[in-house]
Amino acid sequence: MNTIKHILKLLLLLPVLGFSQTNPLELWYTKPAAVWEETLPLGNGRLGLMPDGGVTTEKLVLNDITLWSGSPQDANNYNAYTSLPKIKELLLAGKNVEAEKLVNKNFICTGPGSGSGNGANVQFGCYQVLGNLNLNFDYGKLAKEIKYSNYKRHLNLQTAVAATQFTVNGVTYTREYFAGFSDDVLAVKLTSNKKGALNFTMQLDRPERFETVISKDNSLVMSGALNDGKGGNGMKYKTVVKTQLKDGKLSSGNKTLTVSNATEVIIYVASGTDFKDKNFERTVDNTLATALSKKYDSLKNSHIINYQKLFNRVSVSLGESTKNTLPTNERLDAFTKKPDEDNTLSVLFFQFGRYLAISSTRAGLLPPNLQGLWANQVQTPWNGDYHLDVNIQMNLWPLEVANLGELNLPLKDLMKNMVPYGEKTAKAYYNAEGWIAHVITNVWGYTEPGESASWGSAKAGSGWMCNNLWQHYLFSNDNKYLAEIYPIIKGSAQFYNSMLTIEPETGWLVTSPSVSPENSFYLPDGQVSHVCMGPTIDNQIVRELFNNVITASQTLGLDADLRNQLQHKLAQLPPPGVVSPDGRVQEWLKPYKEPEPTHRHVSHLYGLYPASLITPEATPQLAEAAKKTLEVRGDDGPSWSIAYKQLFWARLKDGERANKLLKTILRPTLATDINYGAGGGVYPNLLSAGPPFQIDGNFGATAGFGEMLVQSHAGFIELLPAIPAAWAKYGSVKGLKAQGGFTLNFDWKEGKITKFEVLSVSSEKVKVKINGELKEVTSKKI
Template sequence: MMSFKSNVLCCLVVLCSFMAFAQQPLQLWYTAPATQWEETLPLGNGRLGMMPDGGITQEKIVLNDITLWSGSSQDANNYEAHKSVKEIQRLLLAGRNDEAEALVNANFVCTGAGSGHGNGANVPFGCFQTLGELQIDYHHADDAHAYRRQLDLPSAIATTQFETNGIRYHREYFTSFGSDVGIIRLTADKRRSLDFSVTLTRDERAKIKTEGQELQLSGALSDGRGGIGMRYIARIRIQHQGGKLTVDDRALHLAGADEAILYVSIATDFRNTSHLTRSQSLMEAALKHAYQAEKQLHQTAFGKFFNRVSLEIDDKSTADLPTDERLRRFYERPAADNGLAALYFQYGRYLSICSTRPGLLPPNLQGLWAHQIQTPWNGDYHLNINAQMNHWPVEVANLSELHEPFIELIKTLAQEGKKTAKAYYNAPGWVCYMIANVWGYTAPGEEASWGASTASGWLCNHLWEHYLFTQDTAYLAEVFPILREAARFYHHTMIKEPRHGWLVTAPSVSPENSFLMANGKRTSVVMGPTIDNQIVRELYNNVLAAAEQLNIRDPFIDTLGMDLAHLPPPVQIGSDGRVMEWLEEYREPEPQHRHVSHLYGLYPAPFISPQTTPEWADAARKTLQVRGDAGTGWSRAWKILFWARLQDGNHALEILRQLLQPALGSEINMSGGSGGTYPNLFCAHPPFQIDGNFGGTAGIAEMLLQSHAGFIHLLPALPDAWSTGEVKGLKARGNYTVDIKWKDGTVVDYHIHSPTNKPVNVLVNGTMTVYNGE
């Protein structure tokens, strides 16, 4: 362990040693049942999800399994595509981008239905789907009062309680991190007061039956080819004290009980697992544990992740108000409730822990939670920012293990992507494009405007970041071939643009954005969009650094070093002082477009910095000013990170305020000012996408700690409203754990822990100092 206080701070330590931060409650709570899914409370253990609505006489609990996908493995590559790439490139070199785009749409997209244009439930691409709904019909009066519905983040337990007809009812729900089942405990303060029925429903492809005293829902999804795809089963059993349990062919009925515990066991046959055997064994194992023992097992296992980080921001909090009311007030005046910012940060960590686990799948667009058969955009892995944003907080928020499922998915895509590289470029190495699923899809999408952006280089950023934070050289050696082969693809496929002789990608797009040509036509396909230039430079640098760390000597690595001199600079500044999005200053049909991909070099890459590249930082600032603060949910989250990297904490807080704008509607809306946050703090794209939650969490961390520029920077973007506070357990690159305490905007105490006691430069209160491992 390394602990150090600079001399500058020592005089302040005594003054602040008595500073006490009252533990702000980390709870979401409400005074009424949920009226829409976006008000229900998310529970998850990385595989199994439940979302209860807290209904008084009828309660609905949406069930999920992270592995439940329709569709099946497919090869959507067009193996004739490489025959047209030279002509596409010729047209781009000639400035005939519209003709190049037409050729891309004709020959350089996927074969077959692709993602079904985001409606892929019944095509081979498939989609992430809800498993179904557990419904409990309570046979008691509906005139409830003293109602409270709550999610306690530190315990990952939800509760509902109310009084009716002189009886106090209490419900407790959790998805166990111990026995891997869902558990619902029902009690009342008067004996024999529990009287209810339990049913299971699903809109399609489901069979409901009882077997003995167990209720079952089972079925098989479509493989997208007219056949049988993934199989699944959900089982419900009830343990009870007092009362009588009866069963009919589609429901369980309990009357006159003192206590009832519902056990929910779910499994699919993903990766050829026997879903029947797995669900049965999980159920039987859980039933052997006493309830309190199971609850303690769950809380201990969850707490090993959640309790690593704490955040307190002075004493401004309205935790005594329901969360939906807090949300409204925060949007009106964020400085009046710093506790909500801390709650939102920890909620993002909570969602990360609950929506993935090592050995399974990474969170998708919905995280773990979906309530539809056809989830928006298939609930897939969008790789032009969204799946990446899902993982931006995991390292800095001390949840590094939760990066592993995404890294495993990248390994799968790297293997499948070799075929895609051959099909579209006849190239070595590997490549994947904008959309992916659990089946290893790597082909482009159905249209050039959004489906032609390569994602392999961006994914390699995650492989490298995991190493930077963990310093695990065995892991680096394992993923080095993936980094190398991604670079090999770009090296083989880039062309020289005519004006400067730079090596650039072609064809490509700046994700989902378009421009106006001189002839007035709107198009997307270009060579060398700025994001590509930044990603390729970052990838080459990282491959070189990894090779040096691993002491690998390879002629190809030397070639990459030479190529770096011929890449475009990470930033070109246009005549208006902004970062250019393309090689040319095209006219923009949407100046406030939700994507700001040409600032990849600001975040997540480290090219743009107020300290090292102030001119580029000024250009990035102007870019954001013109782009505007509004956007969809995830877009606003990204802008928090941008402003944090520009060290403007007040502007970052303003974007956080906008991210937390109360939202109710769930219809798809791509307009610039449509994003916000639902009453259950889910991010509204809209509809719900979890990337905004994770991006917002990463943004708050970035306001408090940065480590991308070769040193640890404490409080780099602290808003004026957060003048006093304390954070413990954040991670910095180099495998450092950082605790910070501050007062009146000044760091007054800090600790840095390292397993190796490596020296590190630290910027604190404007002064650079060196930790020497004391």
């Protein structure tokens, strides 16, 4: 057995000279990337690398998930709460438009806020590209005359290693890239099969606010500080590039390194910021020195082993396909025409989502932002920030079922940092206890409303994030973790508890003022408004949160008085949903008509997913109303919206509809214009297109895939709850997770489970629904 493991390790270290065209977990192409959306994303949870595989020039886009412009600010309007009685009075009188005007006047943030999504140069800030490592190659001819052949580039999801290979003038050139999971450096290895055939220059830059120098040891060093939004310098960064040559010569001049007549060159990149590390410059130098003291093959082997500790936990098979012999871009085109002939592309997309999660976050750092950690601009779309009205939550939805639960932990740290800021915001706007965050946040702890009532006054953000925290508890049963998150979820519940107000027509306790995220409605007189009392999503979030805090306080033996208060309030909350006269789940307290019935947000089905307030078993009437809601909303939208609808249909046990939406998300596009309507899809590199690139579509579809195979939210584990006919012939799953800390392995044929096992740390009895029959089984001890 040890011999086999040793051989496998050696195989992993072989140069990537023969590209597999049958590896089911590989993205591969026969041309260099023409645009950034075709480059291959590599990351180790902190540093990112996107090589384009160019022949005469190659741009390697560099990222650091902590690199943000801006700075901490206080954008609270501390007199806002004095307007609250008048706003509530107007809403009670049905004067929503007037109420919205008052919210826009007194109940938004002070100053420019997020810069309306262009926050790079205001205090809110923006997630930014770290820089570009530019390689320019000399093949002995003018660049325009260069002809290459046998070109291939790929990304192997099983090893998190990418490579490029081609032939020029009879010489085969190979480049290999990885973002080290063991030594925290980016590595690029360039080789030629002819001695001395590598000749190129290297430069390091970024669009602004940088200085590049060459150190005494011939390292490229780039450093600077981003805009703090106050007219000064904010976050500092440092990036160092160092090379090791076999044969040839390294020379420098004019901020450029030149490699001449080398056979092999290894490029190492170390980088860091002063985010949580005031000695970051020393850290960068030490990290690079440690990496340079090791052999490349040792670094690569350690990288693969550490990466696979996470990635190899789950395997899924839906049969085989001949389509993986096509380059990935051609395969996407073929899938659009005949999707049911390539189930393995759905598996690849699922595992790619897991790969992106592993690559874009790690414990102790930050959750993946709107772009994961991959950005190529100073002003990333929507600031590349954390949107709290579905996006950050969706980024984390696949983690538990996909057996990557520890990657949920950075959200806990982000929220813990937000709490003191959110307490100020709760007092300033609502004179309320606890803490609140509205629609957007950043690494600086922003919790204030946005700069417009239409979207910025939503109340759901902080409560919605508490759902993600709770999910990790449900899947882990970790009471130590529960004690850590308890002050966060308690503070959120205290906010809602102290600001709820009575809606006199129903007697229900509701939020006021609020909005249903980014959506609007017609008033009886034909005017359009956003601001309202008690949108359905708020009601569902408050109900779920109160129940979770009650359970946590009982488990931990804390806060009996608060527990009693919340139990009393629960009886006065609206139900999980109200069926409107036309049979849909009502989005607002009243059956308003919408200006845009196919609106991208479907927030009022929060109770269906990620919550478990609406299920076909326990609330069949609401489940049917949810179906009608989705029918009216339609199946198109930005990629994240399509993915959310996939999840809803999976929860409704409709595998065909869920699979239709998965197919829709896999339609190819190169569009990069900001889109709020139909047209979502994926780029040739499988990153999801809103457009532009937004990683939540990847993560939402990954969660949806898992939800089609396993569900455990309704008090039992169900295998194949939403399997489509296209997947039914046969399949196998190993390593998916269920609530309660259970690990699941199972096989099926013709849509029926033929073999299964439930594993857990200790043997426990658990209810499992298999082939339509609910059974009680005893789990096997791991």
